[in-house]
Amino acid sequence: MKIVISDIPDEGLELEIDEALSAGTVKLISPVKGNLSVKKVGQELIIQGEITAKAEFECSRCLKSYTDEICVPVGVTYHPLEELKPEGKYEVKEDELDTDFYAGDEFDLLELIKEQIVLNVPMKLLCSEACKGICPKCGTDLNINKCNCSLTEVDSRLEILKDLLRRE
Numbered sequence: 378m379k380i381v382i383s384d385i386p387d388e389g390l391e392l393e394i395d396e397a398l399s400a401g402t403v404k405l406i407s408p409v410k411g412n413l414s415v416k417k418v419g420q421e422l423i424i425q426g427e428i429t430a431k432a433e434f435e436c437s438r439c440l441k442s443y444t445d446e447i448c449v450p451v452g453v454t455y456h457p458l459e460e461l462k463p464e465g466k467y468e469v470k471e472d473e474l475d476t477d478f479y480a481g482d483e484f485d486l487l488e489l490i491k492e493q494i495v496l497n498v499p500m501k502l503l504c505s506e507a508c509k510g511i512c513p514k515c516g517t518d519l520n521i522n523k524c525n526c527s528l529t530e531v532d533s534r535l536e537i538l539k540d541l542l543r544r545e
């Protein structure tokens with residue numbers, strides 16, 4: 378989905394996204410959908426909107442795969458790469474939207490979409506907030522079964538140690 382920058386009309390572009398793509402390590406299982414607007418302000422390109430996609434993740438507690446919808450708000454300003462050169466006028470402003478650079482007269486919107494999806498993967502990958510995970514001793518999936526391992530063992534030993542310390 379290449380955009381020719383000099384072809385962007387003054388009023389900007391409104392783009393409906395519906396693209397099946399692969400985004401690096403994120404396993405997408407639906408097309409990426411959403412709406413993005415592309416505006417040209419002087420030499421800058423401002424891309425805003427929201428995209429969503431379903432993806433498959435691995436729960437960090439029970440290691441099972443699960444699907445979730447990721448919703449990515451997009452707000453990126455693209456500056457021409459020339460501004461980065463020493464004689465360029467570009468300065469990073471704190472309150473700015475995400476900043477990126479473009480070179481030449483073409484701009485690949487799909488690259489931006491992929492990048493935004495990868496950046497917005499949730500930090501905590503859990504099949505559910507209540508996931509009990511896997512017993513670290515016997516490997517039982519505690520969401521399905523209980524096991525007889527005593528997981529408080531370490532704690533109680535610590536308690537004894539604390540008791541000893543208290544007595545000193």
Ligand SMILES: [Zn+2]
Nearest residue numbers: 436439504508
């Ligand atoms: Zn889980």
Ligand SMILES: [Zn+2]
Nearest residue numbers: 512515524526
């Ligand atoms: Zn166990």
